[in-house]
Ligand code: HEC
Ligand code: HEC
Ligand code: HEC
Ligand code: HEC
């Protein structure tokens with residue numbers, strides 16, 4: 001027979017076991033307020049529902065989510081196959097897979113995110129076609145679906161060069177946790193085709209060479225001039241030029257102003273200017289943000305999407321402007 005002291009000691013040990021097993025982040029309650037939706041080993045009465053796959057056995061569709069208007073109706077429509085998408089696998093490997101495309105598809109939520117286009121970020125360069133659920137989760141392991149994109153809640157935390165999951169200061173920092181030479185993520189190793197392949201060299205380029213990265217533009221060049229929303233001395237994010245979820249352009253260059261150029265004045269951005277690139281002719285991308293103040297060298301030629309203001313329209317910009325090249329004016 002155990003006496004009270006023994007029971008107490010046992011309880012304390014259990015509590016300790018629990019707290020060792022669960023970091024603080026894991027034990028946040030599920031709510032929009034905490035921003036955490038992922039279930040932990042405390043699920044149910046002191047963990048009694050952990051690892052149980054049949055959500056329908058205990059939760060009634062009509063009564064849940066009273067405080068989550070944005071997703072309530074949609075979850076009711078999609079029913080129980082949706083649960084693990086937002087709440088995680090509940091500790092069980094044979095529970096339902098985590099589905100994202102169930103709601104994030106071209107019928108239900110075509111613009112959050114913009115999914116149309118042949119190219120998307122597949123973790124294999126030049127692969128085409130739609131993203132699958134696993135790929136969404138690689139980048140968004142625990143999004144809170146509150147209708148607001150928050151860097152450190154909605155993007156997966158990957159360790160930095162020191163091996164620490166430090167918070168992101170910008171979307172670009174997220175990209176650079178994988179796109180670098182010497183501290184890539186296991187499972188996402190990138191093989192460079194040449195020394196200056198941007199797939200791995202873009203960390204050096206963005207921090208030390210590119211004008212759009214940490215290096216600041218001077219704003220005093222011959223063809224200088226930016227559209228409203230952008231200024232010289234501001235950092236341009238990777239996702240201002242590259243679309244992760246869907247685009248018709250190779251190298252994931254955005255195919256519409258709606259998919260990037262996030263700081264551009266809405267009066268220009270929301271016209272949904274098309275961007276088509278071919279043979280290194282990036283004029284329709286650059287012209288979204290650049291418009292020379294003093295028109296020189298055929299700078300008034302329409303690039304083909306209704307906007308003008310860059311030089312060399314129709315030529316291969318790459319010979320002079322590309323990641324990691326400081327020659328000419330760089331990128
Ligand atoms: C054996 C019954 C049972 C099963 C099966 C079950 N739950 Fe629960 N769940 C509970 C109880 C009890 C609570 C705590 C009371 C409440 O909030 O409804 C709870 C709470 C929750 C919460 C809120 C947690 C919090 O921290 O506030 C979520 C989210 C949840 N369950 C999702 C699920 C999902 C998803 C599944 C299927 C993978 C599932 N549940 C399966 C019983 C169950
Ligand atoms: C699109 C994301 C999403 C999906 C899918 C989803 N939930 Fe939730 N769930 C939430 C959010 C957000 C909250 C927090 C609501 C709040 O803070 O009021 C929540 C909270 C809960 C809670 C806590 C109490 C409550 O009702 O708010 C339960 C229980 C729950 N979910 C069960 C489920 C079950 C069962 C399913 C599958 C039928 C499911 N959820 C699918 C987003 C989702
Ligand atoms: C390579 C990483 C990556 C992958 C893969 C990825 N995303 Fe994203 N996602 C991002 C980044 C970065 C942002 C923020 C910048 C932006 O909006 O482009 C974002 C933003 C979002 C947003 C909010 C912004 C908006 O457009 O409304 C949603 C919703 C979203 N992603 C859903 C998904 C879904 C669903 C999938 C799978 C089909 C997916 N993502 C795949 C990186 C990724
Ligand atoms: C039941 C439908 C449903 C499922 C399943 C679902 N989402 Fe969402 N998600 C939404 C809704 C609705 C929004 C809010 C859209 C809006 O109005 O901005 C959202 C928003 C987001 C956002 C934008 C950031 C935020 O907090 O609003 C991201 C990122 C995202 N979802 C990723 C995912 C990923 C990854 C999965 C799969 C693991 C997933 N979603 C599964 C419905 C769903």
Ligand code: HEC
Nearest residue numbers: 123124125126127174175178188189190191238242251252
């Ligand atoms: C978890 C790691 C990871 C993250 C985070 C990540 N990438 Fe990637 N990315 C990869 C891998 C792996 C490849 C494929 C490399 C290969 O095939 O050799 C890739 C490929 C690419 C490509 C080439 C695509 C093509 O079809 O040619 C671009 C462009 C790219 N990433 C940009 C980004 C941007 C911008 C971000 C941030 C918004 C980002 N990546 C975030 C791992 C990542």
Ligand code: HEC
Nearest residue numbers: 211215216217218219230232233234240282286289321329
């Ligand atoms: C999303 C908006 C945006 C797009 C798209 C864009 N740029 Fe820029 N660009 C800027 C901003 C903002 C600066 C100033 C950055 C700084 O000062 O750090 C800049 C700076 C530059 C500079 C350096 C100017 C100086 O004063 O030193 C060059 C060169 C340049 N961009 C070329 C290009 C080319 C070529 C393209 C197309 C491939 C392009 N940009 C696309 C916003 C953009």
Ligand code: HEC
Nearest residue numbers: 125172175179198199202206212236237238241251318322
């Ligand atoms: C101002 C727009 C702009 C910004 C900002 C930008 N890129 Fe690029 N990126 C381009 C252009 C244009 C190309 C194509 C250059 C070429 O064809 O040589 C490119 C090419 C790439 C490639 C090569 C893809 C392939 O398949 O060969 C990768 C990887 C890449 N960028 C990643 C990034 C990352 C990561 C960031 C942020 C750290 C970033 N880019 C920021 C415009 C941009």
Ligand code: HEC
Nearest residue numbers: 221222223224225283286290310312313315317320328329
């Ligand atoms: C033969 C080389 C060359 C080619 C090809 C070229 N550029 Fe340039 N570009 C330059 C040089 C050099 C400068 C800077 C001039 C200076 O420093 O006064 C420049 C400046 C720019 C700027 C001005 C950035 C700023 O804010 O000051 C933009 C925008 C630009 N180029 C876009 C393009 C586009 C778009 C293409 C392709 C359609 C292109 N360039 C092709 C050499 C070139």
